[in-house]
Amino acid sequence: MDASACRFSSATNDSPRRPPRPRWSTPACATGASAAASSTRWPRSSSCNNSWIPTDRLHKALGLTQPLGAIDVSFYRDDFGSKGLHPQPQRTDVPFVVEGADVIIVDDVLYTGRTTRAAINELFDYGRPARVDLAVLVDRGGRELPIAARYCALTLPEPLPARQNLQLECDPSGALTLRLIDA
Amino acid sequence: MRNPQLNKHGELQHLLTIDGLPREILTAILDTAAPFTEVAEREVKKLPLLRGKSIFNLFFENSTRTRTTFEIAAKRLSADVVNLNVSTSSTAKGESLLDTVDNLCAMQADMFVVRHAASGAPFLIAQHLETAGRDHIHVVNAGDGRHAHPTQGLLDMYTIRHYKRDFSQLTVAIVGDVLHSRVARSQIGALLTLGVPEVRVIGPRTLLPAEVEKLGVRVFHDIRAGLKDVDVVMMLRLQNERMNGALLPTPQEFFKVWGLTAEKLALARPDAIVMHPGPMNRGVEIDSAVADGAQAVILPQVTFGIAVRMAVMSMLAGQQGGNK
Numbered sequence: 001m002d003a004s005a006c007r008f009s010s011a012t013n014d015s016p017r018r019p020p021r022p023r024w025s026t027p028a029c030a031t032g033a034s035a036a037a038s039s040t041r042w043p044r045s046s047s048c049n050n051s052w053i054p055t056d057r058l059h060k061a062l063g064l065t066q067p068l069g070a071i072d073v074s075f076y077r078d079d080f081g082s083k084g085l086h087p088q089p090q091r092t093d094v095p096f097v098v099e100g101a102d103v104i105i106v107d108d109v110l111y112t113g114r115t116t117r118a119a120i121n122e123l124f125d126y127g128r129p130a131r132v133d134l135a136v137l138v139d140r141g142g143r144e145l146p147i148a149a150r151y152c153a154l155t156l157p158e159p160l161p162a163r164q165n166l167q168l169e170c171d172p173s174g175a176l177t178l179r180l181i182d183a
Numbered sequence: 184m185r186n187p188q189l190n191k192h193g194e195l196q197h198l199l200t201i202d203g204l205p206r207e208i209l210t211a212i213l214d215t216a217a218p219f220t221e222v223a224e225r226e227v228k229k230l231p232l233l234r235g236k237s238i239f240n241l242f243f244e245n246s247t248r249t250r251t252t253f254e255i256a257a258k259r260l261s262a263d264v265v266n267l268n269v270s271t272s273s274t275a276k277g278e279s280l281l282d283t284v285d286n287l288c289a290m291q292a293d294m295f296v297v298r299h300a301a302s303g304a305p306f307l308i309a310q311h312l313e314t315a316g317r318d319h320i321h322v323v324n325a326g327d328g329r330h331a332h333p334t335q336g337l338l339d340m341y342t343i344r345h346y347k348r349d350f351s352q353l354t355v356a357i358v359g360d361v362l363h364s365r366v367a368r369s370q371i372g373a374l375l376t377l378g379v380p381e382v383r384v385i386g387p388r389t390l391l392p393a394e395v396e397k398l399g400v401r402v403f404h405d406i407r408a409g410l411k412d413v414d415v416v417m418m419l420r421l422q423n424e425r426m427n428g429a430l431l432p433t434p435q436e437f438f439k440v441w442g443l444t445a446e447k448l449a450l451a452r453p454d455a456i457v458m459h460p461g462p463m464n465r466g467v468e469i470d471s472a473v474a475d476g477a478q479a480v481i482l483p484q485v486t487f488g489i490a491v492r493m494a495v496m497s498m499l500a501g502q503q504g505g506n507k
Contacts, residue, residue, distance in 0.1 A: 072218065075230040075497075084194075084501035085232075087211065091218040098226075125227035 054137060054168075054176065055106045066096040071105075073118035092122065099127035104151075108168045110136040111160075113147035138166055138178060187309060190318075197309045197322040198495050200331040201372035209376055213341050216494035220487065222259055232497045233262035236293040241283070242325070243269045243299040248461050248485060249325050249335070253296045256492035262293075280304060281311050288312075294321045294500065302328030302365075321499040323492075329365050334495060335460050336369025338488040340377060342480055343415055345487065346456050350374070354381040356409055356451075357400075359419035359441060359468050360390045362430075366460045367419055375399050385409035387441065389430040406441055410450045418443055418459045421468050434467045444470045448478065456480045 059068045074089035105119050116134055123129060135151035141159025160166065165183045170176055186203050190196040195208060222228055238257045242250050250266065257264045267287075278286075284295070297305045305324040312320050326332040340350075347353055355374055361367045361384050374382045375398070384395055385403040396402050403409030410416065421437060431437050448457065457469075457479045465471045473479060 075218075075232050080232055080501050085215065085497055088214055089218045091221055093221075121231070125225055125229065127226050 054108065058104075058106060058135065066101070069094040069096065071119050071122055073115055073122060076118035076122045078114055078118065094123075094126050097127065098123060098129050101127075101129050102131045102133075103129045104133045104135050106135045108137050109166045110134070110139045110147075110149050110152070111142050113143045113145035116147050117145055137168070137176075140166060187306070187313075195495075195498050196318070197305070197324075198333050198499065199305050199309060199322065199324045201333050201336050201369045201376065202331070204376065206376050206378070209337070209340065209373060212337055212491065212494050212498065213344060215498060216337075216341055216487070216490040219259075219490035219493040222493075223486070223489070229259055229261055230493075231261050233257065233260035233293075233500055236262045236500055237291055238262045238264050238294045238296060238496070239287050239292050240264060240266045240325075241287075241295055241297045241299075242267065243280075243297075243304070244326070246298055246326070248488075249298065249332075252485065252488045253323075253325060253334075253492050256489050257296075257496060259489070260493055260497060262496070280307065284308050284311060285315075288315075288317060288320065292320060294323065294496065296323045296325050297327070298325040299327050302330035304328075323495060323499065326365055329363055330368065332365040332369050332460075334488070334492055335366050336373040337495070338484060338491040339366075339370055339417065339458060339460070340373045341487045341491050342458060342484045343456075345483070346480060347414060350377045350379045353379050353414045354383070354412060355379050355415040355417065356383040356385055356403075356413040357417045357419065358385045358406065358409070358443065360421050361386050361395065361419065362390045362392050363422040364419045370417060371398050371400055383409050383413065385441075387431075406447060407450055410447055413451045414455055416443065416448065416451055416455055416457045418457065418463075418469050420460065420462065421464055434464070438467050438470075442466070442468055442470055443473050445472050445476065448473055448476075458484055461485070 055068060055070075070090070070093045072086075072090040072092050074086040077083075077086070103123060105116065105123070107115065107119075110116070120132060123132065133150040134147070136149045137153045139149055139152045139155040141156055142162070160180075163183050165181050167179045167181050168176060169179055185191075188195060188197050188199050188204065189208075201209070219230075222230060240250055240253055240257075254264050254266065267283075280299075287295070295305075295308060297308060299305065304327050305322050306327075309322045312318070312322065324331055324333055326335070343353070343355070344350065357367050357370055367384070371382060371384070382400045383403055384391060384400050385406050388404060391402065421431075421434065423434075443457065448455070455478060457473055457476070459469060459474070459479075459481045461481065461484075463469055463474055463481070465474060474481060
C-alpha cells in the first residue's frame, strides 16, 4: 500500500478476482450501495446511469436476469442528527421485486459497516428479501457493527487508520485503481 | 443584517419566504426533493430521517391541501405530527400566538408549520424562538396573509423544472388575482432567483399590486397579449374572502375576460403547461376543459408538493449544529 494504489483487473471475463458464483439457484440481482461511510465518490459508467462500474461488471458476469438496482443511503444514515442531509442525495432505484429475492449488495470499501446497515434497512422497506449478501472490493478494517462481507477481493492486513481513505478510480480504458488518500 | 432564515453556517434555519434566499439554496431544495418522489412507490412509504421529532401544524387559517400534504410529508419522514386547529384551540379563548408557541415548546416541539391570516406571523414566531434561545426549533411558513407561501412557490418550481428542465429559456405568465396572492409573491421571487428571463403578470388593474413591475416582471392588462408564446401559465385563485370593496363586477364577468379557456390557452406555446395552486374556482378563473385538459399539471403539483415539503423539513431538521 506504500505505492498508495493497488490495481484491480479490469477484465470482465476470466478475471482471477471475480467473486465466485453464488451457490444458490436463482440469484435476483446485484445492488450497489451508493454512499460509502468513507464518503468516497464513485465513478459511474456512462452506459448506465445508476450503476457503478464494478457492480455493472458483476451483474454481467453473474448473468443475472433481474435488472441492476442502486441504493443511496442518505435518508437512512445514522449520522443525520449530527451531520445533516447529504448535500446531493441520489434517487434510490430498485427496479425489481425485493420480496423473496436473493440480493447481493455491492460496495467498494467496507469500513465501519454503517453504510451496509443503512442499505439493508432501506432494502427491507421495499419488501422481505429471501437472502442478502454483501460483496466488497476491499475490507479496510475498523468495523463498528457486526457486519461481514461474504465476498471480498482484498482484505488489508492491518486496519487503515481513520485519517486515510481508499478512493476507487477508473481510467478511460476501464482499469480500476484504488488510491490511498488523506481523509 | 443576517438573513433570519439562515444560520451562521449559511444553512436554512427556517423557511419563511423565498425573498433573500440565494439560488443555491432553492436549487438544493429542488435537488433534495427529487429522490423523495420515489418514496411513494415503495412498499413502506416511510423514511427514518425525522424519527422521534415532533412537528406541530399550527393552522390559524383554513387549509386542506397544504395542511394534508405537510402532514403526509412529515409522516413519510417518520416524524410525529400534531395538527392544531384554530377553531378548537386556546387561541379562540384568547391565548396569544406566542403563548401558544411557548406552550408547544414546553411539549418538546421540534418544528412548527405555521399558517396565519396575518402577514409576518411566522417571522414573529421565528424571532421569538431566537430570543428565547431555542435555536433547535424550526419554523416553516405555510402561508401568511398576503405575504408569502414559500413551499407552494418551491413546489411550483419543482413542477416547472420537471416538465421544462431548464429555467433559463422560459417565459412564464402568472394570471389573475396577484394583489391578494401570497402564492404569486413567492412564485415571482422564485422564478426570478432561478433565472427565468421573462416573468409576466396578467390581471385587471384592480387586482395587481401598485408598482408590481418593480419586482422585475412584465405587466399585461390584456390576457390575450400576455399569454402569447408563454411556456408556463400559472393561474391564481380569485380570493373572494380577502376582498373588501368592489374590485370586481361579478365572478361571471371575471371569467369572461380573465378566465383561462382553451381558446385563450391556444395563444401560448403548444407545449405550454397550466398550473394552479388550488383550490380551483371552475368557471371563474379557469374553465373545466382546461383544468382537466392535457396541458394541466395541477394534480402532479400536489404530488410534487409532498416531496418538496419532505425536502424542506429534512433540510431544516438535519442542518449542522441545529439538531443536537
